Every structure is written in C-alpha cells, then in structure tokens.
Amino acid sequence: MPGGLTRRVSADVPLAIGASLAFVGYVWVLMHATVPLVTVFAFASDGHPKLYAAFLAGLAGLPGLLLTLPRAFTPPRPSVQPSVRSRRQASALRRSYVRTDVLGLAALLLAQVPLPAPWGPAGKAATIANITKSPEIVELSAMFANYSLAIFAVGILGAVVAKVYSHAAALRVLAIILVVGAPVVAWLLVVRAVS
Template sequence: MPEARGVSRRVSADLPVAVGAALAFVAYVWVLVHATVPLVTVFGFASDGRPKLYAAFLAGLAGLPGLLLTLPRAFTPPPSAVQPSVRSRRQASALRRSYLRTDVLGLAALLLAQVPLPAPWGPAGKAATIANITKSPEIVELSATFANYSIAVFAIGILGAVVAKVYGHAAALRVLAIILVVGAPVVAWLLVVRAVS
C-alpha cells in the first residue's frame, strides 16, 4: 500500500509538469510558424545584404543544435571505475548525469533553424518571403541551397552526440565528436558559398 501511494503521488506530481511542457511546446511551435519574417529580417539587416555573411548566420544557426547536444556529453568526464556508495535519493540524482536541459535547448534550436530555410520539398512560399525581405536573388538561391545541406548538418550533430555519449571513455573520440559538430556547418557554408558564387 505505501508503495502504491508513493507511485500515485509521483504521477500526480509529474502530471502538471507534463501538461506545462506540452503547452510550452505548442506555444513555441506557434511562435516558430510566425517567426520567418522577423528572423529573415534580422539576418538580412545583420548581413547588410551580403550573401556570404548571410550564409554564415544560417550555418551558425544550423550548427547550434549539434553543439548543444554534443558539447555537454563531450566535456563530461567518463565515470570513475569505483562508484561511491549512495545513501540518499539526492546523492543518487547528483550521480546520475542528465542532459535534459541542453537536449531541450538543442531540440528548440533544431526547430528554430528551420525558420529561415525554405523546405527542400516545397520552397516556393518561403523563398518568396525571403526575396521580399532581402531583395537579393543571391540570398534566395543561397537559402534554398543551404536548406539541403542543413539536413546533413543536423544529422552530423546527432551523430556527434551519439559518439560523445557512447565513446565518452575515449578522449580521442570525444574530440572527434567536437570536430564533427563544429566542422559540419563550416563545410556546409563553404559548399553553399562555392555553389552560389
């Protein structure tokens, strides 16, 4: 009976958190749907209409999810061979490494990175929005091209996080994970700039 009470109390405590998280996610998606114009305007203003600089902003935004997913895992030291004895629930939770905060931020950044990019399967509408704001055919072409490369950047970011997590005991592979997530957006930027110029 005491165990059943403890489980029901835990479920009732977790329910408001789950509902709040779902509402926050829906609100964030609604914001993202309406964020194309402001974000493209900011990028266009910050780049002063220069396609290479605009592409650099896109590359930075596309690389951010991979960094948020990978760096906390890569910089966490591997667990020690001798585990200390745990006496309380608080000590147990302190020993358990959680990347929930940075993973949520990484997911938010992954969704945000879609905002200034035309979707590869239906680019016309967003491309017209980008053209109206930036008044630059080069930036429109560059955005459409980068949308294809961004998929590879996102995938490499997830791969880097997996490598850093699974091979956290090997320093060389943790460094490789960092190189992957930092290098992928840079390579994408170079390829896009070469394709457009």
C-alpha cells in the same frame, strides 16, 4: 498503489500538460518568426550572401553543439562507483542531458525558420526574396535547407560518439570537431555553388 507513487503520478500530469502547451506555443511562435528572423539576418549581413550564409550555418550548427558539447565535456564515469547513501547522492551521480537536449530540439526547429525547405510553406522563398532583395540569398537559403538536415545528423552522430566513447578523450575531441566542422563545410559548399 503506494502513496509516494500516487503523488509522483499526480505531479507528473501538470508537468506533461505544461510541457505540451509550451511546445505548441513555441511552434506557433516559430510559424510567425520567418519575417523577423530573415529581417534580422538580412540587416546583420547587410545583404552580403556569404555573411548571410554564415548566420544560417551558425544557426544550423547550434543543435549539434547543444547535443554534443555537454556530453563531450563531461568527465568519464569512474570505473569504481562510490557507494550511495542517500537519494540526493544518487541523483548527483546520475548525469542528465535533458535540458540541453530540449534546447537542441528547440534550436533545430528554430534553424528551419529562415530556410525555404521543401516541407515548409510555399511562400517562404518569396518572403525571403521580398525582404533581402537578393536572388543569391534566396538560392543559398534553398540550398542550405538540404544541408541543415545533414548538419543535424552530424550533430546527433557527434553526441553519440561523445557519449559512447566518453572514456576516450581523442574521440570526444573528434565529436567536437565534427559538430563544429559540419556547418563550416556546408557554408563553404553553399558559398562556392552560389558565387
């Protein structure tokens, strides 16, 4: 095994362990974040269900934005690739979306915190009811739990469209419209159903 490869493998092990510990810590924080997040949303919305739903829509739409916007705003690759002379030039030519993708995954997990999803803890709806004192907010939170998955699926679709069709400006704009429009449509559907 060459020395450079050995060094790279030995450097990747602490990074993988650190990333795993950070993920476990983040999940632990999210498991205890329902009360603070619902309290902040309830305070900021002043008990108005429509405004509370708008906060949920914004949080649910954030992962799609983080996945799509970097891809949509990256200019297309030139058809003729310049010659690469050094490793630094090669890494500059490679486009990586790892940071925003990790943030998108973190935002997806965060978006599930204030929602009483079927797979979530059984007492989450009761916690939301105790904090907000609003049956409408509890109902729209339960409805938004289902819509949040559809919003995230549209976010992934937008990211794929923006990446695959990076050469077509119109389709990149369409991807942005999709990821911005999905939470707005979900908000309208939830508000209409609850009011």
